[in-house]
Amino acid sequence: MKSSQFLAVLACSFLLLNFATAAETKYVGSLSGIECTACKRTIAQALSKLDGVKTIRIVKQGEKSHRLEVITDGSRKLTKSDADKALAKAEHYKILSWRKS
Numbered sequence: 001m002k003s004s005q006f007l008a009v010l011a012c013s014f015l016l017l018n019f020a021t022a023a024e025t026k027y028v029g030s031l032s033g034i035e036c037t038a039c040k041r042t043i044a045q046a047l048s049k050l051d052g053v054k055t056i057r058i059v060k061q062g063e064k065s066h067r068l069e070v071i072t073d074g075s076r077k078l079t080k081s082d083a084d085k086a087l088a089k090a091e092h093y094k095i096l097s098w099r100k101s
Contacts, residue, residue, distance in 0.1 A: 024073030024101040026052070029083070031066045033093040034058065041091055043068075046086045052076050065096065 008094035034040060044056045047070060055071040072078055087093050 022091070025074040025078070027068075027070045027071045027072070027078055027083075027098065028101045029068040029070075029080070029098040030061065030070050030096040031058065031093060032064055033064045034060075040066075042090055043087065046090060047083060050078060050082055050086050068095070069095055069100065069101075 012027055031043070034043070040058045043058060046052055047056050051059040052072040052075045053070060054073055055069075056069075057069040058068075059067045070078065070083070077100075083095055083098065087095070
């Protein structure tokens, strides 16, 4: 492969990668009811079943609340209602706030 062809392929690959990651959307919320690592795992498993969800982070924010970050592929809007429905079987956990970041 010639040097110019290689550079063209490399440039196209770079552009495709940028388009693939540019659409990511981040949602941030606040949660209550988390008491242990297993709680975090339960929440992450439930939310990861929603279409488009790529990454979930749960970080302790205060004495009784945690910060929730959900990163999606941007293919669809993710609402608080969607997240609440995903956690329906785990009523112990409450999403206190939700916003697109």
